[in-house]
Amino acid sequence: MLETDKLTKQFKDVIAVDDVSLVLMRGESVGLLGPNGAGKSTAIAMISTLMKPSSGDVRLNGKSVLKKPDDMRRVLGVVPQKIALYEELSAYENLKFFGRLYGLSGNKLEQRIEYVLELVGLADRKKELVKNYSGGMQRRVNLAAAMMHEPEVLIMDEPTVGIDPQSRNHLLETIRKLNRDEGMTVLYTSHYMEEVEKLCDRVYIMDHGKVIAEGTKEELKAILSDQETVLIEFDQNYPELFIKLSEIEGVQHSTIEEQSLKLIIPRGTRMLAALFHEAERYGAQVINVNVQTPTLEDVFLRLTGRKLRD
Amino acid sequence: MGAFLIKDIMLLLRDRSELLILLAMPFLLIAILGFSLRGIFSGDLEALEMDIALVSEENEAQAVASIQNEIEEMGLPPEQAQALTQAAEAASPQTMLVSLFEDESLSELITIERMDRQQAQQSLDEETVDAVITLPEGFTQKSLKNMLFGSKEGSELELLAADLSSPQTDVLDSILNEFVRTVNFEASISRLSGQDSAVEVSGGIETITAREPITSFQYYTIGMAVMFVLFVGSTIAGQANLEQKQMVFDRIRLSNRSPLLYLSSKAIAASAIVTVQLALLFILSALLFQTFAADSWAFWSGIAIISITLAFSVGCLAALMVAITLRLESDAVPAIFSGGVISLMAFVGGSFMPLDGMPEMLRAIGNWTPNGAALSAYFSWLLEPDLGQLTEPLMRIGIVAVVFLLLALALFPRKGGAA
Ligand SMILES: Nc1ncnc2c1ncn2[C@@H]1O[C@H](COP(=O)(O)OP(=O)(O)OP(=O)(O)O)[C@@H](O)[C@H]1O
Ligand SMILES: [Mg+2]
Numbered sequence: 090m091l092e093t094d095k096l097t098k099q100f101k102d103v104i105a106v107d108d109v110s111l112v113l114m115r116g117e118s119v120g121l122l123g124p125n126g127a128g129k130s131t132a133i134a135m136i137s138t139l140m141k142p143s144s145g146d147v148r149l150n151g152k153s154v155l156k157k158p159d160d161m162r163r164v165l166g167v168v169p170q171k172i173a174l175y176e177e178l179s180a181y182e183n184l185k186f187f188g189r190l191y192g193l194s195g196n197k198l199e200q201r202i203e204y205v206l207e208l209v210g211l212a213d214r215k216k217e218l219v220k221n222y223s224g225g226m227q228r229r230v231n232l233a234a235a236m237m238h239e240p241e242v243l244i245m246d247e248p249t250v251g252i253d254p255q256s257r258n259h260l261l262e263t264i265r266k267l268n269r270d271e272g273m274t275v276l277y278t279s280h281y282m283e284e285v286e287k288l289c290d291r292v293y294i295m296d297h298g299k300v301i302a303e304g305t306k307e308e309l310k311a312i313l314s315d316q317e318t319v320l321i322e323f324d325q326n327y328p329e330l331f332i333k334l335s336e337i338e339g340v341q342h343s344t345i346e347e348q349s350l351k352l353i354i355p356r357g358t359r360m361l362a363a364l365f366h367e368a369e370r371y372g373a374q375v376i377n378v379n380v381q382t383p384t385l386e387d388v389f390l391r392l393t394g395r396k397l398r399d
Numbered sequence: 400m401g402a403f404l405i406k407d408i409m410l411l412l413r414d415r416s417e418l419l420i421l422l423a424m425p426f427l428l429i430a431i432l433g434f435s436l437r438g439i440f441s442g443d444l445e446a447l448e449m450d451i452a453l454v455s456e457e458n459e460a461q462a463v464a465s466i467q468n469e470i471e472e473m474g475l476p477p478e479q480a481q482a483l484t485q486a487a488e489a490a491s492p493q494t495m496l497v498s499l500f501e502d503e504s505l506s507e508l509i510t511i512e513r514m515d516r517q518q519a520q521q522s523l524d525e526e527t528v529d530a531v532i533t534l535p536e537g538f539t540q541k542s543l544k545n546m547l548f549g550s551k552e553g554s555e556l557e558l559l560a561a562d563l564s565s566p567q568t569d570v571l572d573s574i575l576n577e578f579v580r581t582v583n584f585e586a587s588i589s590r591l592s593g594q595d596s597a598v599e600v601s602g603g604i605e606t607i608t609a610r611e612p613i614t615s616f617q618y619y620t621i622g623m624a625v626m627f628v629l630f631v632g633s634t635i636a637g638q639a640n641l642e643q644k645q646m647v648f649d650r651i652r653l654s655n656r657s658p659l660l661y662l663s664s665k666a667i668a669a670s671a672i673v674t675v676q677l678a679l680l681f682i683l684s685a686l687l688f689q690t691f692a693a694d695s696w697a698f699w700s701g702i703a704i705i706s707i708t709l710a711f712s713v714g715c716l717a718a719l720m721v722a723i724t725l726r727l728e729s730d731a732v733p734a735i736f737s738g739g740v741i742s743l744m745a746f747v748g749g750s751f752m753p754l755d756g757m758p759e760m761l762r763a764i765g766n767w768t769p770n771g772a773a774l775s776a777y778f779s780w781l782l783e784p785d786l787g788q789l790t791e792p793l794m795r796i797g798i799v800a801v802v803f804l805l806l807a808l809a810l811f812p813r814k815g816g817a818a
Contacts, residue, residue, distance in 0.1 A: 139649050162655050173646035175406070177413040189402035190654035218413075234650065 090115045090274065091136070091242060096145035098131050105131040107298035108145070111276075113242065118268045118275040120289030122282065122385065124395070128298040129278045130170055133246050136276075137167045166240030170247045170278075172227045173234070176220035180211055180230045183219060184237060191238035205233040208267075210259055225256025232260065242274040243267065249284060264288060282385040294389060301392050309388050316341065317356050318387055321364065322349045322377040330371040337363055342391065348376075353391065403664030404671075410638055411672060417634050421676055425627035429684055432623070433616040449529040449571065451500070451511045452519035459493045462539035466547070483547055492542040492554070493534060496578060509571075523561055530571055533557040555579070613781060617691065620684040621777045622750035625770035627680075628673045628713050629741045633733035635669045636720035640730040648725070662811055665721045666804075670714030677706040691781075701780045701789070705773055708793050712769040712800035718807035726812050744768045749775070772796045 091113040098106040106128040113119055123129050134140035136147055138158035147154050147161070154161035174183050184202045193201055206212040209229035219227060228248055235243065245264070249257045265288055267273040279285050285292055292309055294302040302309055321334075331350050335343035337360055342353040354360060361378070368375050381387075390396055411417065467484045475483070500511045514522065514531075522528040534556050541554035558575055560568040642648040651661060681702060684690040692698065724732045745751060747764050748771030754762050765771035776792035779785075 137653065139652060159655050162653050165653065167650075167653055169646050169649065171646050173650050175410065175642075175647060176645070177410055178406075182409065186402055186406045187650060187654070190651060190656050238654075 090150055092148050093132070093136060094146040094148065096132060096135055096147065097143050098128075098135060098140065099143045104298050106135065106142075109295070109298070109300050111136075111293055111300070113274055113276055115241075115274055116268075116272045117291060118277065118289045120285035120292040121276060121278040121295060122280065122285050122292055122389070123278075123295035124280055127280075127295040129295060130246050131298075132295070133167075133244055133276075133278060137165055137244055138162055139167075163238070164241040166235035166238070166243045168232050168235045168243065168245040168248050170250065172219075172231050174219045174227065174230055177218060179216050179218050180206065180222070180233070181215040183230065183234060184215075187234050188237045193237070201237060201239075205236045208236065208263060209233045210263075223253070223256070225252035225260075228252050228256060229260060229263075232263070240273075242276070244276045244278075246278045247280070248277075249279065249281065261288060282389070286385055292385065294385075294392065296389075296393050302388065306385065309385060310383050312388055312391065315356050316353050316383070316391075317358075318381040318383055319352045319354060319360075320349060320377075320379040320381060321352070321375060322379075323368075324348070324374040324376055327371050327373045330367060330373055333367055333371075334364065337367075342394070344390070344396075353387070400660050400664060403661055404668055407635075407638070407664055407668035408671065411634065411668070414634075417637075421627060421630055421634065421672070422679060425623040425676075425680055426683060428623045429616065429619045429680070429688070432619040433614075433688060433690075436615045436619070448508050449510075450527065451509055451571070452514045452522055452528045452531045453497070453511050454514055454516050454519045454531060454533045455493060456516065456534060457536045457539060459491060459539050462537075463487055463491055463543070466540060466543045470547075487543055487547060490543065490546055492539055492546075496532075496534075499574075499578060505574075523559065526561060528561075530558060530560040530568065532575065533559065613778060614690070616684065616688045617781060618753075620680060620688075620690050621774055621781075622745075624677055624680045625709065625748060625773045625777070626741065626745035626750040628676055628709060629716070629744060629770060630737055631669050631672050631676065631713055632717045632720050633737035633741070634672075635665050635717040636724045636733040636736070637730060639665060639721040640724050640733065643725055643728060658811070658813055662718055662721060662807065666714040666718040666807075669717035670710040673710040673713045674706065677710065681706075698780075698784060701784055701786070702777070704786075705776045705780065705789065705793065708776075708796050709769060709773040712796045712803065715800040715803035715807065716769065719803045719810070722807040722809075722811035726810055744770055747771060766792075767795055767799060769796050769799055772799070 093109055093111045096106055096109045096111075097104065109128075109132055111119070111121075111132075121129050121132070131140070135142045138147070138154055138161050141155070149161045149164065152160070175186070178186070181202060184205060185198065188198045188201055202215075203212065206215050209232055211226060211229055211233070214222075214226070219230060222230065228250075232245070232248060243264070248264075249260055252260070261284060264275060264277065268275045268288075275288070277285065277288055286306060289306070291305050292303065293300050294309070302312065323330075326348055328345075331343075331345045334340075334350055335345075335352070339354050339358045339360065340352050341355070344351040352360075364378075365375065386396070466487045470480055470483045470487070473480070497511065500506065500509050511532075512528070516533070519528070519531045519533075523531050538554050538556060545554060556575065556579060558568075558572060560571070639648075642651070648661075652658065681691070691702075720732050720736060724730065747754075747761050748768045749765055750770065754765060766775065772792040772795040776789050776796075779788045779792070
């Protein structure tokens with residue numbers, strides 16, 4: 090129902106979003122994954138009609154929204170990366186204001202406020218000023234405010250940044266419920282792989298303004314299907330040994346951590362013998378060897394040579 | 400619109416520090432300036448009260464007699480000689496000075512007591528008198544000669560004050576100067592034209608007390624009121640900046656509401672706040688400092704008309720500031736405005752002191768600031784409650800307001816600013 094066509098945004102000296110084409114089907118839950126500065130927020134600002142693209146188009150049900158943003162704005166609930174609320178007002182007052190902007194009033198308004206507060210689990214604390222809430226509670230109200238006008242599509246820009254695990258779980262649960270039970274279409278932006286893996290059916294991976302991979306979780310992991318990730322733990326750090334091991338024939342990628350080494354190798358490579366042999370030569374003790382199935386994190390690593398989070 | 404307005408007003412009520420600046424601060428300044436500068440505005444009669452010792456170092460009767468002798472020895476025709484003798488008696492400067500202070504307009508303020516030099520000095524030291532006027536030897540004679548024969552030799556008197564820099568001393572000094580000038584020069588003129596010099600003297604002093612019948616409290620209530628309403632402009636623009644920064648402005652844009660509703664709400668909220676602000680300041684000042692006679696409906700309706708016009712123009716000013724702030728996506732405008740422009744406008748608008756002595760240019764600019772124009776409207780209403788006199792300053796406020804409004808509409812980023 091929603092798509093972008095070669096969406097591009099150029100600021101003075103950076104191309105923040107470069108030729109991005111996304112599709113969102115009704116009822117789908119789609120993840121937009123990428124490290125800091127990948128261009129996720131910029132893309133979302135253009136999709137939600139808050140920013141004009143340098144080129145490209147955004148379409149809702151086949152119609153461009155650039156000239157006439159009204160329809161898009163009606164169906165869209167946007168949860169911005171920042172807390173877009175009046176800090177000096179209570180949660181209730183914020184929701185009341187935003188509800189009235191969408192033409193709600195009287196009983197209907199009160200009911201809707203009750204509903205969204207219930208949804209994010211803040212019904213009993215609605216009278217407190219937003220500035221006195223914890224970060225997690227603010228995030229929840231941020232979501233509630235986007236839900237006031239019963240949107241069909243929920244666009245979320247890193248809604249879990251900087252919050253406690255409890256609030257995070259609550260938020261993720263809420264979103265999953267909205268998507269699974271109420272058929273809400275969700276575009277979920279994050280640089281947390283676990284969240285996207287948990288929530289989303291399909292994933293776009295962005296880096297440096299470009300979509301570098303897309304597909305279902307399985308399709309993406311299939312990129313790594315011919316490979317294995319081997320995690321080797323040592324009793325301590327052996328810099329020279331680690332480098333030596335990274336250079337063993339067949340190793341496609343390696344990551345050195347404190348006492349461990351992560352290697353991506355072609356499936357079926359026999360390298361354990363070589364590993365133990367080298368370890369012995371350096372007098373190193375191998376504590377654990379673990380062959381893992383790939384995660385989206387590994388996919389990203391493979392695609393960009395970098396980790397998602399620094 | 401209702402939703403916007405309720406939100407804007409609520410935000411302001413929650414902001415304690417802004418409220419303090421908008422309401423408590425002007426009131427504090429009215430109190431401080433009103434009390435400390437009481438004497439400058441001579442309408443404050445009780446503040447000018449003072450006790451004066453008059454020391455005469457000569458024998459007045461003797462001096463008059465000696466002048467009369469001189470007249471007789473001049474060998475004038477008898478009628479003229481008699482007229483001059485009588486004039487010498489009537490125009491005796493010491494008597495004139497005393498009767499000047501006993502005159503109706505001054506006797507309420509100044510009590511004068513004859514003392515000898517020692518006694519006077521002691522009283523001054525003990526602060527039972529505020530000033531000592533000394534008429535030195537020969538004062539009467541010189542003055543009379545000057546008045547009657549037009550001699551060139553002037554007479555002098557001496558003023559000794561406990562506090563040289565006090566406003567009372569200033570006033571007394573100017574009264575005495577006027578007096579000395581009168582006995583030395585103007586009296587000679589009046590001799591020629593045959594007028595009664597005593598009338599001239601009191602006439603000269605009358606102008607001193609009647610020059611500015613506006614009290615310091617009236618002055619500063621109005622001065623601070625028209626200054627502090629300007630802060631509403633930066634407060635409102637500051638709010639808009641915060642809304643943009645915290646991205647609630649984006650939420651508002653997403654709601655499909657016309658951004659013009661948002662802008663109008665800001666203007667109306669500003670006007671409403673200014674109205675409340677002015678009402679509070681005037682009423683509190685009237686109640687606590689007896690600044691205005693609180694019982695005249697006619698008077699208050701004039702004040703209300705001016706206030707509402709001013710509120711409207713500040714509303715338009717706020718809209719302009721909001722428009723620029725959103726366009727620049729920065730809080731520079733409200734910051735610069737409250738950090739300097741307001742003081743400048745208040746100064747050229749005459750909020751701190753009367754602009755009587757200032758260059759014409761400055762006064763012309765001041766007259767076109769909303770605060771300056773409102774200030775002169777309030778003063779003119781205070782001096783003479785005549786609606787006709789208000790038309791011109793109110794027109795100026797209105798014209799400026801419309802200019803602000805048009806600029807605001809031109810600069811307001813209708814689509815919300817994002818490039
Ligand atoms: N208004 C702007 N002017 C100039 N450059 C911008 C602007 N907004 C974003 N950028 C640049 O565009 C790039 C993409 O930024 P964007 O905020 O879209 O990334 P992001 O994926 O949302 O990152 P994060 O995870 O940190 O939120 C960055 O290099 C950023 O510096
Ligand atoms: Mg972002």
